[in-house]
Amino acid sequence: MLRRGLRPHDSVARLGGDEFAILLDQRPEAVALTVRRLLAALAEHAPASAGIANFPGDGVDANGLCRHADAQLYSRKARPRRMRAKKLAGLR
Numbered sequence: 001m002l003r004r005g006l007r008p009h010d011s012v013a014r015l016g017g018d019e020f021a022i023l024l025d026q027r028p029e030a031v032a033l034t035v036r037r038l039l040a041a042l043a044e045h046a047p048a049s050a051g052i053a054n055f056p057g058d059g060v061d062a063n064g065l066c067r068h069a070d071a072q073l074y075s076r077k078a079r080p081r082r083m084r085a086k087k088l089a090g091l092r
Contacts, residue, residue: 001041001042001045002020002038002042004041005034005037005038006024006038009025010022011023021066021069022038031054032052035050038050049076049077050069051070051071051072051073051074051076053065053066053069
């Protein structure tokens, strides 16, 4: 499924469970577009979210890049909950 939305020289690796890493050799703007396209395709089957890390700005090795992507992912996942909580607090 993920491979269909990528170019032949892009790489996909399963990290465990429902967690994957995708290596793209693209400019950051193109990476964001590719990720949005992949998330839209995945959303047809199940909820999906992503964290993005760019080399070398976000990390210079696999561990640093994964930490950055994880932090971004969990920040994005928490954002809707915080927004809902603020809206509910405003209703009180």
